[in-house]
Amino acid sequence: MKIRNFEDMNLQELDVMKEISSIGTSHAATALSTFLQKEIRITLPQISILGYEDAVNSIGDIEEIVAATLVTMTGDVKGLMLFLFNMDFANTVLEKLLGKNYTSFEQLDSLAYSALEEVGNIIICSYINAFAQLVDMDIRLSVPSSTVNMLGGILTVPITEYGYETDKLMYFNADFVMEGKKLSDWLLMLPDIASLNHILEKLGI
Template sequence: MVDIDGLNSFEIDVLREIGNIGAGNAATALAKMLSKKVNMHVPEVRIMDFKNVPDVLGGAEQPVMGVYLNFEGDVEGSVLLVMDEASAHILIDMMMGRPIDTNRPLSDIDLSAVQELGNILTSSYLGALSTLAKLDVRPSIPCLAIDMAGAILSVPAVEFGMTSDKVLFIETEFIEGADNVRVYFFLVPDVDSYDTILKALGVIQ
């Protein structure tokens, strides 16, 4: 696991850059999927106490959508993509080509569409890692859950919790026309994988 407390500002910059390119890949994939132009804000790397993370999504009891997968290869770990319910609704409605209505109940087709979207976003995000660091990264089939923010976010919190009381994540905003959706990526490399990534990027010897 990452010892977040031990990261220096340069290493955080590297993570930001991976996040930046990963989110850029994800935006491109999203644009292709929607056949629309998608802009994004420069992603922000955030490090905070895991206790406070659910507040970013409106509180621990707020329903959120999470897509989780793990990856193997030269590096191992997991990625969790989280967005609030409204953002998920907006993305689903965009994909389905219908007017945006965040109160619409989600059908099974909507859910499988959003799982596929999560798959594409997380895989393209992860693609930055393999391209930049020239590492073999093989993602698993993703899994979807819609539940309380606290419960979904406990997954990366436990993974980070092995070494730290903090969590590192990347916040990105995608903008399409008048709509914007905020997406959070939690990339948790495994014990030794973090060093492998930094070495492959030439950050550490």
């Protein structure tokens, strides 16, 4: 039976999506490890179907300033992919790449901003490439766009885009761990409902 919104997914469907997410996130961690020349592990991935307010509360404070990289998916899967990270994650990456730390996102110079955008792009592309191979689908990604804004403002983007279909977000969480330090980050893969049904059909569910 086809699902009509994210919350219609049963436990089997959620478990399969979590397993694919785990593999995708592992590939993203490997790509980031190669880029930074540092060993990176991931914590056990979780998947949640959350409304806007619950999603914000599970990630952080609605007014917290975070960075985000966004890409649009086309091809066999249509939708959005959003990667978010806080200042602690940003500084850990920038320390390795540029040997610098910043007290806030507002202080980032163009080189630092470009470096973070590249990191977001690497993580999303690695994740989606692994996902596409697993489900045997052609998923194309737009040129990434990055922004720095309050968490609440950033999460209105997918709600605005797909609010006509669902008021829920499909949210994956698996923290990266580098040199014993847990780096909080969040991935939101948001296929439209038709694409989600296509994915589940390809998986034989």
